[in-house]
Amino acid sequence: MGTRQRLIDTASELLAGEGVDAVTLRGIAKAAGVSHGAPLRHFSGRAELLSAVATRGYADLLARRETLPGNSPRERLTAACHSYLDFALTNPAMFELMFRRDLVDADDPALSAAASAVFDTFAVLVAAVPTPLARSGADLRLVAASLWAALHGLAQLWLWGGLAGASFAPSPEAALAVTLDAYLG
Amino acid sequence: MGTRQRLIDTASELLAGEGVDAVTLRGIAKAAGVSHGAPLRHFSGRAELLSAVATRGYADLLARRETLPGNSPRERLTAACHSYLDFALTNPAMFELMFRRDLVDADDPALSAAASAVFDTFAVLVAAVPTPLARSGADLRLVAASLWAALHGLAQLWLWGGLAGASFAPSPEAALAVTLDAYLG
DNA sequence: GGGCCGATGTAGACAGCGTCTACAGAAGTT
DNA sequence: AACTTCTGTAGACGCTGTCTACATCGGCCC
Numbered sequence: 395m396g397t398r399q400r401l402i403d404t405a406s407e408l409l410a411g412e413g414v415d416a417v418t419l420r421g422i423a424k425a426a427g428v429s430h431g432a433p434l435r436h437f438s439g440r441a442e443l444l445s446a447v448a449t450r451g452y453a454d455l456l457a458r459r460e461t462l463p464g465n466s467p468r469e470r471l472t473a474a475c476h477s478y479l480d481f482a483l484t485n486p487a488m489f490e491l492m493f494r495r496d497l498v499d500a501d502d503p504a505l506s507a508a509a510s511a512v513f514d515t516f517a518v519l520v521a522a523v524p525t526p527l528a529r530s531g532a533d534l535r536l537v538a539a540s541l542w543a544a545l546h547g548l549a550q551l552w553l554w555g556g557l558a559g560a561s562f563a564p565s566p567e568a569a570l571a572v573t574l575d576a577y578l579g
Numbered sequence: 580m581g582t583r584q585r586l587i588d589t590a591s592e593l594l595a596g597e598g599v600d601a602v603t604l605r606g607i608a609k610a611a612g613v614s615h616g617a618p619l620r621h622f623s624g625r626a627e628l629l630s631a632v633a634t635r636g637y638a639d640l641l642a643r644r645e646t647l648p649g650n651s652p653r654e655r656l657t658a659a660c661h662s663y664l665d666f667a668l669t670n671p672a673m674f675e676l677m678f679r680r681d682l683v684d685a686d687d688p689a690l691s692a693a694a695s696a697v698f699d700t701f702a703v704l705v706a707a708v709p710t711p712l713a714r715s716g717a718d719l720r721l722v723a724a725s726l727w728a729a730l731h732g733l734a735q736l737w738l739w740g741g742l743a744g745a746s747f748a749p750s751p752e753a754a755l756a757v758t759l760d761a762y763l764g
Numbered sequence: 765g766g767g768c769c770g771a772t773g774t775a776g777a778c779a780g781c782g783t784c785t786a787c788a789g790a791a792g793t794t
Numbered sequence: 795a796a797c798t799t800c801t802g803t804a805g806a807c808g809c810t811g812t813c814t815a816c817a818t819c820g821g822c823c824c
Contacts, residue, residue: 397801415681419782429803431783436801440782493739496600500740513742532757535747540733540757547732548725554678555685557698562720572717572725576761582772604811614774616812621772625811767824774817781810791800 398436400426405447409487414494417444417487444491445502451488452508455481459515467522472574474519475545479570482549489549516542526579537577544573583621585611590632594672599679602629602672629676630687636673637693640666644700652707657759659704660730664755667734674734701727711764722762729758 404426409417419440420430437443458477464470482489491497498505517538521528527537551557552566589611594602604625605615622628643662649655667674676682683690702723706713712722736742737751 418780420780430781431785431804432802434783493735495739510742527757527761530760532760533749533753536749536753536757539736539742539749540729540754540761543732543736543754544725544729544758544761545732546736547728547730547734549732550678550735551724551728551731554680557695557724564718564721564724568718568721569725569728572712572721573729575715575717576712576725603809605809616775616814617773619812765824768822770819770821772817772819775815777814778812779810782808784805784807786803786805788803789801791798793798794796 397426397428397432401428401433401436401443402446402450405443406450406488409447409491410485412487414487414490414497417447417491417497419443441497441499442502445498445505448488448492448498449502449505449508451485451492452505452512454485454488455492456508456512456515459519467519468578471519471523472578474516475541475570475574476567478545479549479566482553483566486553489553493550513538513542523578525577527577541573541577544577545570548573582611582613582617586613586618586621586628587631587635590628591635591673594632594676595670597672599672599675599682602632602676602682604628626682626684627687630683630690633673633677633683634687634690634693636670636677637690637697639670639673640677641693641697641700644704652704653763656704656708657763659701660726660755660759661752663730664734664751667738668751671738674738678735698723698727708763710762712762726762729762730755733758 401422405417405422408422408425419433422443423430423433426432433443437446455478458481459474462470462473462477464473492509500506517535520538520541521534525537528534548566548569552569556566557563586607590602590607593607593610604618607628608615608618611617618628622631640663643666644659647655647658647662649658677694685691702720705723705726706719710722713719733751733754737754741751742748
């Protein structure tokens with residue numbers, strides 16, 4: 395296996411195991427058993443390596459869409475929503491990295507393509523469901539963007555620490571149920 | 580004015596002007612005209628200084644709730660939602676800092692109190708509006724958490740770069756309108 | 765008033781970081 | 795066989811946060 399791929403793999407493991415702060419160029423190099431300068435032979439800098447890692451994160455997220463349970467479009471959309479939240483809560487560091495524009499290179503073509511693919515497949519799922527919003531004539535892509543944002547905010551807020559201090563600590567699934575209720579009627 | 584307050588002010592200005600990456604302990608010290616070690620006489624470390632800055636961010640966000648336009652509870656709730664999104668888009672660096680748990684000390688009492696206050700006042704606004712969700716018997720605080728998350732996701736997603744690559748770039752206000760439609764009927 | 769002591773600020777050091785450069789060997793091409 | 799390109803190493807640089815040693819100033823007690 396090439397050094398480049400080994401670096402991406404090592405970085406992914408380090409990310410999952412030690413968190414986003416641990417994903418340092420020198421740390422990755424050491425964990426991969428190469429010198430601290432070796433990564434720069436395969437990536438222009440830290441952002442490019444982390445972009446490759448984040449791209450795989452988007453790919454993993456997209457792969458979950460391949461096997462959604464449910465018979466109706468509605469059931470598969472709710473499954474996709476649960477899947478998104480579950481991905482974020484199960485892989486918090488990866489999820490954080492994927493949306494940290496100071497760590498990744500937003501102009502990386504592979505990265506933005508992978509991110510767009512995630513949104514696009516979500517939009518397709520939304521378009522297949524006759525939500526009240528859709529019946530009232532709203533732009534379907536706008537509905538998809540709005541619902542994705544709602545999901546995303548749920549994930550971010552609970553990873554952030556949720557309403558932990560607010561004398562009221564609902565489970566993310568309970569909040570998701572309310573969100574889905576709002577959108578799907 | 581004490582050095583401590585000057586450091587917080589300088590950090591806030593640096594944050595707004597140069598972004599979150601520029602808010603470095605040494606940079607703040609230099610901008611404030613003190614030696615690089617001086618901040619440690621007033622804060623236990625970077626996290627404590629940035630927590631003070633973020634606390635002021637939450638206070639500013641809360642202050643916007645004092646003067647919400649609108650006669651009905653519903654109008655004031657939608658105004659609060661617009662206000663939240665506007666705050667995030669107008670002060671992107673501050674908004675980012677407020678939710679970057681690697682930069683602030685989540686256990687800081689003043690910080691978590693300020694954050695909780697923001698949620699609590701929002702929950703009060705939500706409780707005053709007879710939304711379809713409320714009429715169907717959903718827990719009002721859960722509705723507030725869900726709607727806040729939706730708002731928050733909207734802000735995060737657009738600051739992140741939005742759906743810029745998705746051959747479809749809606750305005751955040753358009754998406755917010757859909758979101759409000761979903762929740763408020 | 766004189767002595768003392770905590771609070772505040774400075775300067776230097778240290779390890780860790782990302783990145784750059786100089787150098788070495790391996791591999792492939794002409 | 796000679797030359798060039800690729801890949802990896804080692805060292806340096808400037809930046810970071812944090813720690814420590816030292817100076818100074820202000821208030822308080824006797």
